[in-house]
Amino acid sequence: xxxxxxxxxxxxxxxxxxxxxxxxxxxxxxxxxxxxxxxxxxxxxxxxxxxxxxxxxxxxxxxxxxxxxxxxxxxxxxxxxxxxxxxxxxxxxxxxxxxxxxxxxxxxxxxxxxxxxxxxxxxxxxxxxxxxxxxxxxxxxxxxxxxxxxxxxxxxxxxxxxxxxxxxxxxxxxxxxxxxxxxxxxxxxxxxxxxxxxxxxxxxxxxxxxxxxxxxxxxxxxxxxxxxxxxxxxxxxxxxxxxxxxxxxxxxxxxxxxxxxxxxxxxx
DNA sequence: ATGGCCTGTATGACAGGA
Numbered sequence: 001x002x003x004x005x006x007x008x009x010x011x012x013x014x015x016x017x018x019x020x021x022x023x024x025x026x027x028x029x030x031x032x033x034x035x036x037x038x039x040x041x042x043x044x045x046x047x048x049x050x051x052x053x054x055x056x057x058x059x060x061x062x063x064x065x066x067x068x069x070x071x072x073x074x075x076x077x078x079x080x081x082x083x084x085x086x087x088x089x090x091x092x093x094x095x096x097x098x099x100x101x102x103x104x105x106x107x108x109x110x111x112x113x114x115x116x117x118x119x120x121x122x123x124x125x126x127x128x129x130x131x132x133x134x135x136x137x138x139x140x141x142x143x144x145x146x147x148x149x150x151x152x153x154x155x156x157x158x159x160x161x162x163x164x165x166x167x168x169x170x171x172x173x174x175x176x177x178x179x180x181x182x183x184x185x186x187x188x189x190x191x192x193x194x195x196x197x198x199x200x201x202x203x204x205x206x207x208x209x210x211x212x213x214x215x216x217x218x219x220x221x222x223x224x225x226x227x228x229x230x231x232x233x234x235x236x237x238x239x240x241x242x243x244x245x246x247x248x249x250x251x252x253x254x255x256x257x258x259x260x261x262x263x264x265x266x267x268x
Numbered sequence: 269a270t271g272g273c274c275t276g277t278a279t280g281a282c283a284g285g286a
Contacts, residue, residue, distance in 0.1 A: 203274095
């Protein structure tokens, strides 16, 4: 089973790129961020024609998240993170797909830091930590996938020294990400590629992609029972070089199908 | 050090992004 996350940076402007990638990569589940479209302008017919069921949580101009499932309909379990009723930004949607719980998130950018926008990012992250702890306690297989707007370590930044005061790299947000993994969540891409420089975002400016001056911002986190089923993970870098590309590339994982306990081989 | 680039919008200049 292949699960992917892709910050599309505008679902309508990016539709040809998204459809081409869906056809080539054939992911089973896809988390999308930055739809930048209200619910009524989500291109549901084109997505259905590509063979995907979808749920989405949009808003005009900014943010917006969606979950696609190949050949089936995601069962929505939540829209919006709990904990701040007055938060109207469309940044979280969650669904059950094929026995998995999929949380699709778009964490706030938070710049400039310090400031109100950074405060919002930290509050949002705290709410994510609380919700992630609740999901952990359910003891069901969960994937938390999306644009976290955090480079977890220096290995995840082209030039770390230039980012130390940035909202994507400040100690508080790196610490929050570490708190999440300390809850028992596995950073799937890093688990499969320890010590390797892998980026998921390249700025439109300064020929960043050509120079490979990137950031690793898009992550798939696995609950403890899922981690042993992880067989592969990668970044579809080539998509970043396509015409009219998003500034993010899709990130994906492969999971072995679940097997009943009595079929598993006992430890040697 | 600066500016360079994208998106969507009651557009021709914004805000927001990272």
